[in-house]
Amino acid sequence: MSEENAGLDRYLRRLPKVDLHCHLDGAVRTRTLLELARRQNIPLPADNERDLNRFVQVTAACRSLAEFLDAFNHIVPVLRSPEALERVAYELCEDCRADGIHYVEARFAPMLCVKRGFSAEEALSAALRGLEKGKRDFGVQSGLIVCLLRNHSPEENRGAFNALCRLFGRGAVGMDLAGDEKQFSTKLFADYFEEAKSKSIPTTCHAGEIEGAENLKTALELGVDRIGHGIHILQDESCVNAALKAGIPLEIGLTSNAYSKAVPSLARHPLLPLFKKGLTVTLNTDDRGVLGIDLTHEYRRALELGIPVEGLQKISINGVRSLFAPPALKSQLERQFTQEMEKLYASP
Numbered sequence: 001m002s003e004e005n006a007g008l009d010r011y012l013r014r015l016p017k018v019d020l021h022c023h024l025d026g027a028v029r030t031r032t033l034l035e036l037a038r039r040q041n042i043p044l045p046a047d048n049e050r051d052l053n054r055f056v057q058v059t060a061a062c063r064s065l066a067e068f069l070d071a072f073n074h075i076v077p078v079l080r081s082p083e084a085l086e087r088v089a090y091e092l093c094e095d096c097r098a099d100g101i102h103y104v105e106a107r108f109a110p111m112l113c114v115k116r117g118f119s120a121e122e123a124l125s126a127a128l129r130g131l132e133k134g135k136r137d138f139g140v141q142s143g144l145i146v147c148l149l150r151n152h153s154p155e156e157n158r159g160a161f162n163a164l165c166r167l168f169g170r171g172a173v174g175m176d177l178a179g180d181e182k183q184f185s186t187k188l189f190a191d192y193f194e195e196a197k198s199k200s201i202p203t204t205c206h207a208g209e210i211e212g213a214e215n216l217k218t219a220l221e222l223g224v225d226r227i228g229h230g231i232h233i234l235q236d237e238s239c240v241n242a243a244l245k246a247g248i249p250l251e252i253g254l255t256s257n258a259y260s261k262a263v264p265s266l267a268r269h270p271l272l273p274l275f276k277k278g279l280t281v282t283l284n285t286d287d288r289g290v291l292g293i294d295l296t297h298e299y300r301r302a303l304e305l306g307i308p309v310e311g312l313q314k315i316s317i318n319g320v321r322s323l324f325a326p327p328a329l330k331s332q333l334e335r336q337f338t339q340e341m342e343k344l345y346a347s348p
């Protein structure tokens with residue numbers, strides 16, 4: 001790496017950042033996965049880190065979203081215990097610290113982790129304990145977003161939603177809808193968004209990650225607070241206008257979009273046009289473990305896509321303003337970020 005590149009990487013690593021869209025099950029270290037599986041006698045397709053990475057990490061060679069999601073089939077069974085969830089949440093904070101992330105909103109679908117004697121609420125509570133310890137040891141603040149899944153039954157989603165309601169304000173900060181948006185439209189889940197709204201629970205929704213703006217349109221009509229990805233929003237002018245008017249942030253994951261084939265290649269990612277349009281763009285890891293990336297890496301890719309350094313600072317501040325956190329905390333973080341960015345500029 002050239003001197004200039006190394007300096008730039010150092011700058012981007014130290015640049016204060018937040019991660020709004022980070023799947024806990026997509027953030028597990030491979031080494032930890034091996035240990036947790038061994039301890040619970042859960043079979044994995046390989047018994048060492050290098051070989052296991054072929055199954056639990058995807059690369060640019062990944063052909064489809066289905067192949068991408070296959071990695072999770074090896075990870076999720078290992079997370080069905082309080083110890084496992086607590087540990088991966090704790091380690092996520094450690095990884096965030098090394099990545100210049102001051103605040104992370106982790107998310108997962110608790111209904112994927114339930115088993116006999118282990119409820120959705122207990123799964124969420126375990127992750128919250130890990131995040132709390134991580135905050136204490138690494139100084140990384142956090143919130144937990146509860147994912148409902150498009151392919152889950154109404155009973156399962158009700159279970160996740162009820163658990164969210166019980167823990168809202170006690171670490172749980174919002175609701176998300178994830179899963180196959182092609183097969184299951186956002187409309188089918190309108191009730192949950194309306195109910196969340198009536199309880200003042202902030203919401204985000206994976207939508208417009210794949211081609212087409214229909215799911216995005218519904219999400220915006222339902223009054224979501226943020227959109228997961230939303231990178232195909234430029235296909236529909238009315239959605240763009242609605243998002244601009246309401247200032248709805250897009251939680252973008254560049255490498256995620258490229259590897260899942262949401263865009264044909266990273267070089268053709270619409271980040272710059274979205275940014276230029278004035279949309280509230282944020283950068284996030286999505287699945288730091290499965291993708292083998294960190295947020296510093298994503299900021300670097302954004303730079304390569306034509307976003308200037310000042311733009312990256314703006315994107316970081318966009319993230320702070322978009323957090324599902326109390327306004328006073330967000331203002332304080334914004335002040336802190338602005339000061340740190342000025343200092344970093346003065347001593348690159």
Ligand SMILES: [Zn+2]
Pocket residue numbers: 021023178206228286
């Ligand atoms: Zn996601």
